[in-house]
Amino acid sequence: MKAIWNNTILADSNNTKLIEQNYYFPPSSIRMEYLKKSGSKYTCPWKGMCDYYHIVVDGEVNTDAAWVYEYPKEAAKEISGYFAFWKGIKIIP
Numbered sequence: 001m002k003a004i005w006n007n008t009i010l011a012d013s014n015n016t017k018l019i020e021q022n023y024y025f026p027p028s029s030i031r032m033e034y035l036k037k038s039g040s041k042y043t044c045p046w047k048g049m050c051d052y053y054h055i056v057v058d059g060e061v062n063t064d065a066a067w068v069y070e071y072p073k074e075a076a077k078e079i080s081g082y083f084a085f086w087k088g089i090k091i092i093p
Contacts, residue, residue, distance in 0.1 A: 001025070004090045005065070006057040010034050017079055023091050024082035035083075040064050047076035055089065062087055 001023050003011040013029035040052035050069045055062040065087040072080050085091065 002090075002092050003085045004092065005055055005062060005085075005088060006060060008034065008057045010055065010066075010085065010089065011083060017082060019076070019079060022084040022086070024079045024084045027081045027083070030083050035066055038064050042067070044069075044076075046073060047079070048073040053083075055085075062089070065089055 001013060001016045002009055003025060010031055011025040011029045013025050016023040016025050034055055034057055035053040036056055038052045038054045041049055042052070043049045047069055048071065050067040052064040053066040053068070055065045066083050066085050068081060068083045069076060069079055070081060
């Protein structure tokens with residue numbers, strides 16, 4: 001699977017995890033040079049708290065378009081450190 005925005009590959013992995021219709025990419029597959037921690041957070045009742053990241057490609061910013069559960073609850077431990085995307089990020093096989 002690949003996560004793509006503005007013709008740029010943000011993540012590429014054969015080991016994604018599908019949870020609630022979102023593909024979660026392992027940390028080693030993320031091109032962190034395009035992600036910038038935004039400071040936004042969200043708390044999911046069963047996964048715990050996540051941190052959001054802006055995607056920045058060629059000076060364009062996609063606000064809070066990625067998120068990660070660094071320290072999820074026990075029920076979601078399989079996605080610890082994995083990133084997911086939304087807001088126009090294309091996920092393709």
